[in-house]
Amino acid sequence: MHIQRKTALIAVVLVVSAIALWAVTRPAKPRLAAPSAIPVRVVNVTQQDVPRFVSGIGTVLSLHSVVVRPQVDGILTRLLVKEGQWVKAGDLLATLDDRSIRASLDQARAQLGESQAQLQVALVNLKRYKALSVDDGVSKQTYDQQQALVNQLKATAQGNQAAIDSAQVQLSYTQIRSPVSGRVGIRTVDEGNFLRSSDAQGLFSVTQIDPIAVEFSLPQQMLPTLQGLIAAPEKASVDAYLGADTDGHTGDLLGRGHLSLIDNQINSTTGTLRAKAEFSNPAQRLWPGQLVTIKIQTALDKNALVVPPTVVQRGLDSHFVYRVNGDKVEVVPVQVTYQNSDLSLIQGVQAGDVLVSDGQSRLKAGARVEVLKEPPQVIQTVDATVQP
Structure with a gap:
């Protein structure tokens, strides 16, 4: 009996100790913190x-680029320009041997003189026959034959004059002049070479640099916008840049021009339309064949x-x-x-x-x-x- 009481007392002490320990160590009820501000x-x-702008990739093109070729066969006697030289329209670039053509021209002039002399004699006789025919001094047949001779000699003189004109044209071809103002390209022949009019390579090219054009393509959805810009009283401004940066910003400004035309059809394969802008290029920063980025101002939001x-x-x-x-x-x-x-x-x-x-x-x-x-x-x- 004593042992049972002792055991019960120990159990009570353990329970009380456990309750006291739990009361001391239990977590406090958390308080709700105010929400912190978000930086x-x-x-x-x-x-x-x-x-507002629209951009695209374009190619610089010369407004006039001409391959200079001979129009008559002959030996190249003189080259009067150097590679890379600037020339104006009408400047003498080269000459060909013209001796044969000059001889043909002199021959045609001599034949014309002979025909004119014969015509002059025939006209005098015709005038005399006309006066004699009034009194039946000559027959009607003789007068008609003389009239036909005069007409024949006039036609011969006209043919001789045409031969002279043709020889003069051929002679002008021996002096090769620049058809446009621009820059002379790399020369392909030297003095002393025999040139033929059928040569496809030519002597060199002359390319206009100022003004110059840029041809570019845009999506076909831009057609109404471009048509509005073309029809506007003020020409739409177009800027040309050298490439584009990696962050999407344009590179160096090469020139500022204006929209000049839209192509007359849309490419059905790519769904794009071609357009062209013209640039003043006095500093020659735009060069034929160069790839550039173009930006066109399409609107202004005020x-x-x-x-x-x-x-x-x-x-x-x-x-x-x-x-x-x-x-x-x-x-x-x-x-x-x-x-x-x-x-x-x-x-x-x-x-x-x-x-x-x-x-x-x-x-x-x-x-x-x-x-x-x-x-x-x-x-x-x-x-x-x-x-x-």
């Missing part, structure tokens, strides 16, 4: 005039609401932005009217509104935010030391 960066909606592209978010059915209102944000649906790699034009907000530009992934309507300041600009020093 974000913001921008203000600005209002400005924004031009007083447009402008934000960086990172501001606009894509929803299931539409676009939206987060607008800061005090220390919280609200979701505002917007319409994107135009967008490129640098900016977006939107509708649905007001100029001056503060919109979130970075940190949207953690946001929702009514979330509390903390606006971060922009980090200080890092100024890179340039080493101006001249290396030997």
Whole structure:
């Protein structure tokens, strides 16, 4: 009996100890912490005039490029220009041996003189026969024969004159003149070579550099826009750049011209249309055969609401932005009217509104935010030391 009481007492002590230990060590009821502010960066909606552009890849083409070929056979006696020389239309470029043609010209002139002398005698006789025919001094047949002789000699004189004109044309071909103003290309023949008019290679080419053109292709959906630009009273501006940067920005500006024409048909295979722009090229930065990037201003949005592209978010059915209102944000649906790699034009907000530009992934309507300041600009020093 004593042992049972002792055992019960020990059990009671153990239970009380366990209850006391649990009361001491049990975790305190957690308190609900206030939600922390989400750090974000913001921008203000600005209002400005924004031009719209369309870009494409084009090839620089000369407006006039001529391969200079001989039009008569002969020996090349003189070359009066050098490779790469600038020439004007009508400048003498080369001469061919003209002795044979000059001899033919002199022969034709001699034949004309002989025919004119015979015609003069025939006209005198015709006049005499006409006077005699009044009194029947000569027969009607003799008078008619003399008239026919006069007509024959006139035709012979005309033929001789035509031979002279032809020889003069052939003689002019022995002096090769530039048909256009431009730059002389690489020469393919030297003085002393015998040239034929059937030679396809020619002597060299003369290519016009200023002004110059750029031919490019655009999607067929751009046809109405280009037609509107062509019909506009002011010529549409076209810029040509040397390639494009990896971030999508254009390279060095090579020239500024205007849209000149649209091709008369669309390529049904590629669904593109060809167009051409003309450029003034006094500095010769545009060169025939060069590949360039062209940008055409298609429109100008006045007083447009402008934000960086990172501001606009894509929803299931539409676009939206987060607008800061005090220390919280609200979701505002917007319409994107135009967008490129640098900016977006939107509708649905007001100029001056503060919109979130970075940190949207953690946001929702009514979330509390903390606006971060922009980090200080890092100024890179340039080493101006001249290396030997």
